[in-house]
Amino acid sequence: MAVLTDKVAVVTGGSSGIGLAIARAFRDEGATVFITGRRKKALDAAVAELGEDVTAVVCDSSVTADLxxxxxxVREQAGHLDVVVANAGIGTSIPFGEVAEEQVDELFATNVKGTIFTIQKAxxxxxxxxxxxxxxxxAATRPQQDLEVYGATKAAVRSLARGWAHSSRxxxxxxxxxxxxxVPTPGLHDLVPSEIQEQSKQMIPLGRHGTPEEIAAAATFLASDASSYVNGSELAVDGGTAQI
Structure with missing residues (x-):
């Protein structure tokens, strides 16, 4: 039996890249899936690929009314939720000393505020x-140069999980x-130049980049009952980069 049979899942930022791969994997494992994104055209293309078991909702995770x-x-169509993947996020490469207030506001609004209210409202x-x-x-623990602010938002996400784990009971x-x-995705290509991506392979113990499907497989494990005693943890799917 598929490991997510009869489960209902939300995947924010599910129209492309890692989010789309997670939605596809969840669908393949029997889940009813809702995906979000800010661009209707991209969502329509995702649903055309994924099929009728996936519902798309235009939603900016930094806007609480959208959530x-x-x-x-979800309440009207499914009545409940079993899995929430707070995946919507953005990244901006900003040289040290040139950070603009608007960039900080945008990064923290999507990556931190969006994560908080995606979970709270669920x-x-x-x-x-x-x-x-x-x-x-x-990047929460090993941010590359010019990604310090992005890394700070992801460090906040890690802290949120640790804190929220106290409320599990x-x-x-x-x-x-x-x-x-x-992981090469459209978002990464906008964030890290191709030559830097290629050079980064030398820092990865496995000697290669990951794939969206490999990240989705890890997400499926965390969504399934196989991880029923895993709580407050961080599962690094990085080829060993930040582990040694």
Missing amino acids: DALYET LPLLRPGASLILTGSI EHGFRVNVLAPGM
């Missing part, structure tokens, strides 16, 4: 044993962080 609309759609819909997965990054959920290493 209210998302969860009202609470009334969660069934006992629900799995909350926050997409972090190895009261609310009946598990919460963990999925921390990818360098």
Whole structure:
């Protein structure tokens, strides 16, 4: 039997890259999946690929009214939630000393505020044993040059998971962080120049970049009952980069 049969999942930022791969993996494992994104065209393309078992909702995770609309759609169509993947995030390469206030506001609004309210507003819909997965990054502990602010937002995400784990007993959920290493996606190409991506392979013990599908496999483990005693943890899927 598929490991997510009869489960209902939300994947924010699910129209491309890692989020799309997670949505695909969840669908393949039997889940009913809701995905979000800010661009309707990209969401429509994702649904055309994934099929009718996936519902798309235009939603900016940094806008609480959009999250209210998302969860009202889930309530109406499914009635409950078993898995929430707070994956929506952005990154900006900003040279040290040239950081603008607007860039800080945008990064923290999406990556931190968005994560907080994606989880908080899901609470009334969660069934006992629900799995909350926050997409972090190895940049939380090993940010590359010019990615210090982005890394700070992901460090905040890791801290949120540690804090929220204290509420597991009261609310009946598990919460963990999925921390990818360098994975070629459209978002990464906008963030890290191609030559830097190629050079980075020398720092990865496995000698290669990861794939969205490898990150999605780890997310599926965290979403499934196989990880039922995993809570407050960070699962690094980085080829060993930040582990040695």
